[in-house]
Amino acid sequence: MDAEKLLKEKQLKVTPQRKAIISVLQSSNSVLSAQDIFSEVLKTLPGINFSTVYRNLDILLDRGIVCQITPQRGGVLYELRMKEGHHHHVICKKCGASLPLEYCPMEDIRRKLDEKGFTPTEHRFEIYGYCDKCKGG
Amino acid sequence: MDAEKLLKEKQLKVTPQRKAIISVLQSSNSVLSAQDIFSEVLKTLPGINFSTVYRNLDILLDRGIVCQITPQRGGVLYELRMKEGHHHHVICKKCGASLPLEYCPMEDIRRKLDEKGFTPTEHRFEIYGYCDKCKGG
DNA sequence: CTAATTGCAAATTGTTTGCAGTTTA
DNA sequence: TAAACTGCAAACAATTTGCAATTAG
Numbered sequence: 001m002d003a004e005k006l007l008k009e010k011q012l013k014v015t016p017q018r019k020a021i022i023s024v025l026q027s028s029n030s031v032l033s034a035q036d037i038f039s040e041v042l043k044t045l046p047g048i049n050f051s052t053v054y055r056n057l058d059i060l061l062d063r064g065i066v067c068q069i070t071p072q073r074g075g076v077l078y079e080l081r082m083k084e085g086h087h088h089h090v091i092c093k094k095c096g097a098s099l100p101l102e103y104c105p106m107e108d109i110r111r112k113l114d115e116k117g118f119t120p121t122e123h124r125f126e127i128y129g130y131c132d133k134c135k136g137g
Numbered sequence: 138m139d140a141e142k143l144l145k146e147k148q149l150k151v152t153p154q155r156k157a158i159i160s161v162l163q164s165s166n167s168v169l170s171a172q173d174i175f176s177e178v179l180k181t182l183p184g185i186n187f188s189t190v191y192r193n194l195d196i197l198l199d200r201g202i203v204c205q206i207t208p209q210r211g212g213v214l215y216e217l218r219m220k221e222g223h224h225h226h227v228i229c230k231k232c233g234a235s236l237p238l239e240y241c242p243m244e245d246i247r248r249k250l251d252e253k254g255f256t257p258t259e260h261r262f263e264i265y266g267y268c269d270k271c272k273g274g
Numbered sequence: 275c276t277a278a279t280t281g282c283a284a285a286t287t288g289t290t291t292g293c294a295g296t297t298t299a
Numbered sequence: 300t301a302a303a304c305t306g307c308a309a310a311c312a313a314t315t316t317g318c319a320a321t322t323a324g
Contacts, residue, residue: 125261127259130256130258154280192280
């Protein structure tokens, strides 16, 4: 899915800045901080401002185009959300790679929550550890 | 478990500040921000400084005495970690109550991760929504 | 007595805002 | 053309740091 289409679908205006931000996220194989994204976009659009990046990440988040990952310590990371709805993350603490996970614990637990009278609206499930390559050393 | 014992176990010096911080967390029925904790502790120890609170939360986190909750948007929240190991959270977006959850998705998924060659070291699973009381309105 | 801890003030980091000019639909 | 978007500079909030004085073990 290209950036332009993605934006139009959400009735957002297609600007070079937005295309660049999405493009960076698309071509990255791991999750990125706002800083990372800014630095990358800067290469394509030397004039872009950090506040534009923040504002757009915020909007993209709101429209469900990107999602956030928040490691135990330290900042927020962003990732393009897969079009096929829902997925969770397995994140390597060494190389930062984030593998998608074809499993969601919510299915197993909905009834339990219902018994408590709790209505879930959002959830997060993230796993941190070491990927195959980073395991040794 | 009282604060003093908790600290000694982790070979931390027992100071009034630390006791107060733990005590606040103990007597709270929901998760608290650093701000919240500071304001509360201030009532007992009018001289305490915010940096002391931050420093200590950091240490307590490190020693596994407290844990962090990070809602999708907005700051970090702290909670005393239950001595009986592991649990997850169900957090009400309205009143902030955090119900403990007697279920952990990791058990269901370890084999799958193993197949990927991924070694998990930490994980988080949090559910946000509305509790029984806050459902209407 | 010594190392850990604290309070204070200042610095830093990350993020947000107001506004005037520019661009998109 | 109107509404959305951008860059810029300044504001802000949250967290961290250096340092000298204090305190727990």
